[in-house]
Amino acid sequence: MALFGRGSGNWLTSAAGRRILPEGWLSGPMPWVIAIMMFLMVLAAAAGLALGHAARGLDSHVYAQATIQIVDANQPRRDAVAERLVAMIAQQPGVASARRIADAEITELLRPWLGGGLADSDLPVPAMIDVVFEEGARDALPAVAARVKAIAPLARIDDHAQWLAPLSGLIGALRWLAMVLVLLMAAAAAFTVVLAARAALNTHQATIDVMHHLGSTDAQIAQLFQRRIATDALFGGLVGLLLASFVILAVGDRIAQVGSDLIGSVALPGFAWFVLALLPLAGTLLAMLAARLTIILALRKRL
């Protein structure tokens, strides 16, 4: 009998299912609250990713370097020791290169403090050797230092990591801060969804009661709400991402204009944009999950 026919079908995803909850698309403040939070979350995540990129740059380029100074007023002896050290260091395991810095370079480096007549003066200038270690071979430094001391006991060895450690620590702390901010924003967004879901439950109390009496399961009712909340969250997330992207590009442009290698190293690598683009999707999933849990936990308190 057609009148009482039965079958199957997921009406919740159909237009008929969408009409059960009468509010229009993007009604209420939730999409805009999500947009603001996603805007801040993307900025925080971008800062964290850019700082991570800078930290990796420090690790790979500067951390694995050392400078050796040979201070000796006797210039021929100083040069001879420097030549021996360069030859010895270059043979050490883990060392990528050892290069004596030319006197002309040193003169140029000291020009701001000592003027341009340094080359003609009798002022003793130390010989300097730049040592670059192979990737992951910074542990070779103590062995190299011991051998240097054996040849030149008064040689001074500057490990670049020592003076970069505070900067590295600052970058690490800022990365953690960025990560915490992202998590806090995500938690705030989830709590916003919880509040919105509870408000929606109260608004649609009568409809939910009828649906329950007709035999709707909690999951069916939750699905009605979570789809609407997911739509709002996705819209808000995309708006937030778009606005944040403009800000990131503008800040990146300003950083490039500074012309500093150190500041310039705080840049977003290519994969970071992919990560940032995933944030609205992750936010939508989080919103759906928060909505579903809120609705189902609330419905469980009823018969």
Next chain:
Amino acid sequence: MRPGASNIVQFENVGLRYGSAIETLSDLSFDLAAGAFYFLTGPSGAGKSSLLRLIYLAQRPSRGLIRMFGEDVVTLPRARIPGFRRRIGTVFQDFRLIDHLSAYENIALPLRVNGVAEADIDTPVREMLEWVGLSGRAHAKPATLSGGEQQRVAIARAVIGRPEILVADEPTGNVDPDMAGRLLYLFEALNKLGTTIVVATHDLHLIPRVRNAQLIRLDKGRLAQPIGAAA
């Protein structure tokens, strides 16, 4: 009492109390036979609506045992209740139509909840609209329908899923005698298909119009007399 296959509802020493008030229903023990037609009567405040709430699983009793479809529904896990509710049709005294849905969509709702494919919904809904005389009002929202029309939509919604038991609270309270007769005829037709019918009513004139109907009479929350033939 052992559950019998012919009894769709069994009450044993059932009591219902709201909060700390005195019991609204006390010591109710009776069986409702599958496929039978019952009128539930009694003065206002006798507990008719509360008894119906227990039958359509809107409430658990404060004490006693209720079996429906052969299973104890007092301790029934909450997750299984929707499955039981789909076997029960309910006509509420206040209709409880969803205001923002049309008459058509309100009537289609039980079928959709039950997973009926969209392609199989239109025909039964239109047949049901015709049965209750509302073919021309299919797309009207409840607010634009008269009380009687809303009641007919509520009845159509309750019976379209072909429930095993139909519970109706004053289903003819807002309709004229002619429509009341048509609705009773619909209930009888459903009853002949095997649905157990329980109609709570103040209108004692309705009772003789249904052959073989039985009477449940409540007074002050208790059965006033054993369930028996109405005539």
